[in-house]
Amino acid sequence: MPADLAVIGLGPLGLPLAQAAVAAGIPTLGYHTGEEPGALSPAELRRMLSGGFRPATDPAALGRVRTVVICAPTPRGADGRIDLTQLETAARALAGHLRPHTTVILESPVLPGTTEDFLRPLLEQGSGLLAGRDFHLAHSPSRVDPGNRAFTPANTPKVIGGLTPACTESAAAFYGRLTDKVVRARGLREAETVQLLETNYRHVNIALVNEMAVLCHDLGVDLWDVVRCAETKPFGFQAFRPGPGVGGHGVPQDLSGPAGRGLRMVELAQKVNNRMPRYVVQRAATLLNEHGKSARGARVLLLGVTYKPDLADLQGTPAEEIADRLTGLGASVSYHDPYVPAWSVLDRPVPRADALYEAVAEADLTILLQHHRTYDLQGLSVKAQLLLDTRGAAPLGAAHRL
Structure with a gap:
């Protein structure tokens, strides 16, 4: 044919x-x-x-x-x-x-x-x-x-x-x-610039809510409740939610170089979003310390290492930097992801937890990086010694939120 x-x-x-x-x-x-x-x-x-x-x-x-x-x-x-x-x-x-x-x-x-x-x-x-x-x-x-x-x-x-x-x-x-x-x-350039605007719109708004997450943690404010209330406004607001970083195939572009000038807001947004994996690791180390444990030697389990829920795509996933930084602190890092049977970070294989609930119970700290639909967060939170939820998906009070 x-x-x-x-x-x-x-x-x-x-x-x-x-x-x-x-x-x-x-x-x-x-x-x-x-x-x-x-x-x-x-x-x-x-x-x-x-x-x-x-x-x-x-x-x-x-x-x-x-x-x-x-x-x-x-x-x-x-x-x-x-x-x-x-x-x-x-x-x-x-x-x-x-x-x-x-x-x-x-x-x-x-x-x-x-x-x-x-x-x-x-x-x-x-x-x-x-x-x-x-x-x-x-x-x-x-x-x-x-x-x-x-x-x-x-x-x-x-x-x-x-x-x-x-x-x-x-x-x-x-x-x-x-x-x-x-x-x-x-024309051609207008069509090309549409994607530039759409991609940068996403990154700038994610950066805003990521900064809000850091601020709200310092203030003792539940950002997820703030977003829930704010999105009831029928005009002038679109809800974005924070996370451990930004991945995917649509990378932000600040137009520096070939176009001769940059987009300062996009450049700043990139810096904010690129900082989130480091912030997650800082929060993890602080949580362990508050519970009498050191990051060195701690068993840390990462739940969900793909960049998007319910997909096997690892393109640009922030989980890679988080795993690398935790390993650099001396933590023993493992992972679970129903879509990723094997995973390496900087050419080093990361051990996969096959028995999920047993692994959660044994880990000194479990970090939810991606909320796949198959995860029963109510049940997992009961098993976990410590649970850091970077997606605001666990039941209220069942985990430490980003």
Whole structure:
């Protein structure tokens, strides 16, 4: 069966798009670029294959589709800037087989200007075609929220911005087959900046509530009760909740470097959020000390080490720094996570607790880092000698809250 769509990159952004396309009846080609693949159960894979999905490793297959969506990972590099290596690899693989009239859409998170100034030259030089004349080029910020069952590609509006009005309309026609609503941005850079705003909005508000958590602890105020009351306001407020740090694939961007100026509020928010793992470890050491124990030699159990509940994704999880810092204090660290059968921090394996309740009872301190639905926090809090709850999920009075 010939494919209508090729998705380049089958990680956390590309795989949900491919699944949605297949569910919408669009024959889809999945081209793997070397990124960590998204998780599919055998049943999900069978459904996709029977629905018209075909995995491919030969880039020649990319020249036989009408629409190509690039979802290559763009992680932070060692210097803190966005690493476009995998995007470049994807672009070069496509460019050698790009045909006239193809619509190319970039969904990877990038800084404004990347689609036109970085991706466009790679495609044009490699294909001999001109964007906006021979093929359509557009950007659509990814709005994937892994594990969110309420919002799917079908009911999440899709923003589109093209190099030309015709590029925008071509991309909009494709996404109109997947979603109930398509929103047209003025151009490529506006569409790219949408994701910048959405990601930074999340990080800035998480930073605010994380700072509130530290302040409220010092004041003896229950922040979770404060948030519960505040979110009853029907206007001007959206509830965010604190945690041990911020993980995930949508990293905040302060625009320093290529754009020539930074966003000071985002830079400050990053500092606040990056400080939270250290704060969690400080609270842990203080709790142990208050109960006559030292962090050195203490048995500390971490509950939930993924960055998001009910998912196996460890991308950017704050649990890694927390485990490393606790180990540096001399603590004996173990973990439990129903989604992570094995876990290493800085190439050192962390022991996994298989018998959860026994491990909680034996630990000098248990720290809830991620609230998976399978955790019975009422029962666990009864078993725990000390429980530090960084998610405000345990029953009131059953744990020490962040």
